[in-house]
Every structure is written in structure tokens, then in C-alpha cells.
Amino acid sequence: MPRVLVLCGGQGTRLKEETEFRPKPMVEVGGRPLLWHIMQIYASQGFRSFVLALGFKGHVIRDYFLNYRARTADFTFVPGDGGGVTWHGDLDIAGWEITFVDTGENTPTGGRVRRASRYVDGDVFLMTYGDGVADIDVRALLAYHRRHGRLATVTGLKPVSRFGVLEADGEGRVSRFREKPRLDGMVSGGFFVLDRRVVEDLDDDCVFEEGPIERLAEKGELMVHPHDGFWFSVDTYRDYLEINRMWDAGERPWKRW
Numbered sequence: 634m635p636r637v638l639v640l641c642g643g644q645g646t647r648l649k650e651e652t653e654f655r656p657k658p659m660v661e662v663g664g665r666p667l668l669w670h671i672m673q674i675y676a677s678q679g680f681r682s683f684v685l686a687l688g689f690k691g692h693v694i695r696d697y698f699l700n701y702r703a704r705t706a707d708f709t710f711v712p713g714d715g716g717g718v719t720w721h722g723d724l725d726i727a728g729w730e731i732t733f734v735d736t737g738e739n740t741p742t743g744g745r746v747r748r749a750s751r752y753v754d755g756d757v758f759l760m761t762y763g764d765g766v767a768d769i770d771v772r773a774l775l776a777y778h779r780r781h782g783r784l785a786t787v788t789g790l791k792p793v794s795r796f797g798v799l800e801a802d803g804e805g806r807v808s809r810f811r812e813k814p815r816l817d818g819m820v821s822g823g824f825f826v827l828d829r830r831v832v833e834d835l836d837d838d839c840v841f842e843e844g845p846i847e848r849l850a851e852k853g854e855l856m857v858h859p860h861d862g863f864w865f866s867v868d869t870y871r872d873y874l875e876i877n878r879m880w881d882a883g884e885r886p887w888k889r890w
Contacts, residue, residue: 634682635775635826636753637675640745641668641763642688642736650870656690658763659697660873663880666697667867668763670887672729677890678771680759682730686749688738695733701726743839750832760825766876766887767864769824777858778826785831785849788822789857790864819857822864863887 645657
């Protein structure tokens with residue numbers, strides 16, 4: 634299975650209420666980091682080898698996983714000579730392989746991909762960001778990428794407008810009102826499949842979503858895989874409150890595990 638590269642280095646400045654002391658991917662949803670949810674989406678479909686591109690407060694992510702069992706499992710502790718720890722129950726991330734890569738605190742996204750790519754083997758790898766969840770079929774996305782044979786595939790979706798949309802005539806008479814409809818154009822859902830050759834066009838100072846993606850599109854090497862299901866990006870404090878409201882209410886369409 635291809636490895637999954639997750640960009641975890643951003644500062645999350647628009648979520649400063651939660652990111653003052655931890656990186657954005659460690660913001661909690663239902664008591665677990667958002668990053669854990671993203672990794673579970675992949676792991677539940679058989680993709681269990683991860684490369685985490687760390688940056689801002691990356692030590693928080695390292696410490697969380699290095700102490701994962703003590704944080705999440707039941708255990709019996711017997712202090713003193715001859716004592717020790719007995720763990721109870723199965724580990725819910727058993728079978729995962731996680732490589733932690735310091736890609737620099739202020740490195741842009743293209744630079745993070747380039748610096749972390751030395752731990753990515755194989756002809757293709759999966760890439761996403763540490764702030765978005767979806768009920769995406771990763772196997773279908775990968776199969777589509779292998780069929781078309783281009784260098785890159787991005788998941789495309791039609792976002793829902795944050796506002797009601799009015800249609801009016803020249804005199805200001807409203808002929809139609811749509812409350813928060815899906816917009817016509819597609820945007821990037823942030824779930825990519827990339828040929829390893831894409832890394833050759835990256836440098837430490839590039840923004841992946843600008844020059845590199847634009848050049849791939851100009852060369853006809855970027856394909857889109859439409860996603861009509863659920864997608865949610867935690868970009869602001871309002872988003873943070875909403876995704877936790879959904880979790881608490883049992884509305885968890887991204888939970889495939």
C-alpha cells in the first residue's frame with residue numbers, strides 16, 4: 634500500500650483559540666486529535682503507513698503518539714522493585730507505522746512535501762492536510778489515479794455556500810432564493826494521489842498549491858476525482874465548535890472505522 638503523507642506543520646492562525654499551545658492537527662474532536670481522525674480514515678481502508686510532516690509545535694504530535702498507550706489504554710501499575718505496568722485491551726492503532734519528520738517551523742507546503750518525501754517509497758503516495766475529514770473512498774481514489782496514468786490526482790468537491798443565494802431581475806424582484814446551496818464550481822478537497830516524480834518540481838520555498846499545481850495543470854498532468862459525499866475542514870473556531878457538535882450528536886459521516 635502507498636504511504637500517506639500528512640502535512641501537520643501549519644500554525645492555524647485563524648483557530649488561535651485552540652492553537653496557542655498545540656498545532657492545528659492536535660485540536661480535539663470528541664476527545665481525540667483531529668489528526669487521529671484523519672489517520673483513522675486511511676487506516677480503516679488499509680493504508681496504515683504514515684509520514685507526518687511536522688512544523689509548528691511538532692513536539693506535541695511526537696509526544697502524543699510516543700505516549701499513546703499510556704494516554705488511551707487501561708492499565709495496572711505496580712510500583713517498586715519487581716513491579717511494572719500491565720496493559721489491558723487492544724491498542725486501536727496497532728499495525729500502524731508512523732514516521733515523524735521535522736520539516737521546519739515556517740516551511741511552506743511544497744517544501745514540507747519535498748523534505749518529507751525521503752521517507753516515502755514506491756511510485757506513488759497519498760497526501761493530505763491535517764485539518765480536513767471526509768467520507769472519502771481512498772481505494773477508489775487510488776484506482777482512478779492508476780487508471781488515468783497522469784502525475785497527480787486531486788479530490789474535487791462542490792462546496793456548500795455559507796450564505797443563502799438570491800436570484801433577482803433587473804428591478805430587484807427576487808425570483809428564486811436558495812438557502813446555502815452547493816456551488817457550481819469545484820474546489821480542492823485536499824486528498825491527493827501523487828506520482829513520486831512530482832517531488833522533482835518542488836523546492837524548500839515553494840507553496841504546493843501555487844506553482845507546482847499550476848504547472849501540473851498546464852501540462853495536463855493533474856486530474857480530478859469528484860467527491861459528492863461529506864467533507865469538512867476545520868479552519869476557524871466556528872468550524873471547531875461545529876465538528877464537535879456533530880460528533881456529540883452522533884453525526885459522524887467521516888467515521889469509517
